[in-house]
Amino acid sequence: MLIESRRRAYLSAMQVVHWLPRAELPFAAPSRPELLLPQAPVEEVEPEALAPAPAAAPVAPQARSIERPKIEIPRPASSVKPAAKPAETEAEPVVRAAPVPPPRFALQLLRAGGCLVLVELATGQPFQSRDPSYLLLKDMLRAAGLPDAPQIIGEPIRWPLLVRGNMDQGPEAARDFVQGFIQARLEESPCTCLWLIGLPALRFAAQAEAPAYYQELQVEALGTAWALPGLELLMDEPQRKADVWQAMRQLMARWKSVE
Incomplete structure (x- = not known):
């Protein structure tokens, strides 16, 4: 059996504000009479009715969309890049002419x-x-x-x-x-x-x-x-x-x- 203080702590943890026990709880505080009265049925309200009426003031400028515009980047037909030729990646060695020996x-x-x-x-x-x-x-x-x-x-x-x-x-x-x-x-x-x-x-x-x-x-x-x-x-x-x-x-x- 839970004492009243511990019970309320559990109910607060579950974010329960109002509750009624089905039977009399031992060691519980006396119930408030107004909570035992039957409650009137709550009418459902359409979402449109809850929206405020449009004001007569001038329409404020629309806020910019948070989404960034997508920029299409052209892609080559083949995603596999061809291997670079050795002549393009490596510099060709400089061939120097051999010195001509002096005549005798x-x-x-x-x-x-x-x-x-x-x-x-x-x-x-x-x-x-x-x-x-x-x-x-x-x-x-x-x-x-x-x-x-x-x-x-x-x-x-x-x-x-x-x-x-x-x-x-x-x-x-x-x-x-x-x-x-x-x-x-x-x-x-x-x-x-x-x-x-x-x-x-x-x-x-x-x-x-x-x-x-x-x-x-x-x-x-x-x-x-x-x-x-x-x-x-x-x-x-x-x-x-x-x-x-x-x-x-x-x-x-x-x-x-x-x-």
């Missing part, structure tokens, strides 16, 4: 009458009076009607100039150096024909290759030049001397006409 050669410039002779030194050493290659050169000059004791001009041109250093010593630099050296000698004393003996002399003075052997060339800033095989090649292949002699006969008048 030795050239000697000589003067024989009205001609300058730029000849390859196969051994890299200056001519000696009894060298077979120098004796062959003397024979060629004698056959051409030129002095067979040519004057040596300056020291041999040896390339590369420096063993170490950052100076450009590639083919272009070598060509500029050789041509500049010959131009300086031509300013001191012009010549009627420049003999280019050997592939390095032909390549770095006239920008020509072996197919130009035995031909007459016109070189800018150097004038007329005659391309010849190297002295060592003429000694190894004696049959080339006939081609040299045939070409020489056609050009001999050029330097013989000069007194």
Whole structure:
């Protein structure tokens, strides 16, 4: 049996304000007589009747809807993105051209009458009076009607100039150096024909290759030049001397006409 204080605590917890027991409860407080009277039935009222009548005042602006407008974002047809190509995601490596090694050669410039002779030194050493290659050169000059004791001009041109250093010593630099050296000698004393003996002399003075052997060339800033095989090649292949002699006969008048 519950005492009155505990019963009221339970009823308050269940939010029951008014209640009537079915039978007399022991230890309960006396009931109030007005609560035992029958209550009048409560009429149901329509919801519209409970709403207040519209006022005559001007209609207030409608409040903005709390819902945010939906923005349609266009989607691609396929939800799966294609894999990126390696070329698009990774930068292509920069390919640098390999440095061109400097050419290696030795050239000697000589003067024989009205001609300058730029000849390859196969051994890299200056001519000696009894060298077979120098004796062959003397024979060629004698056959051409030129002095067979040519004057040596300056020291041999040896390339590369420096063993170490950052100076450009590639083919272009070598060509500029050789041509500049010959131009300086031509300013001191012009010549009627420049003999280019050997592939390095032909390549770095006239920008020509072996197919130009035995031909007459016109070189800018150097004038007329005659391309010849190297002295060592003429000694190894004696049959080339006939081609040299045939070409020489056609050009001999050029330097013989000069007194």
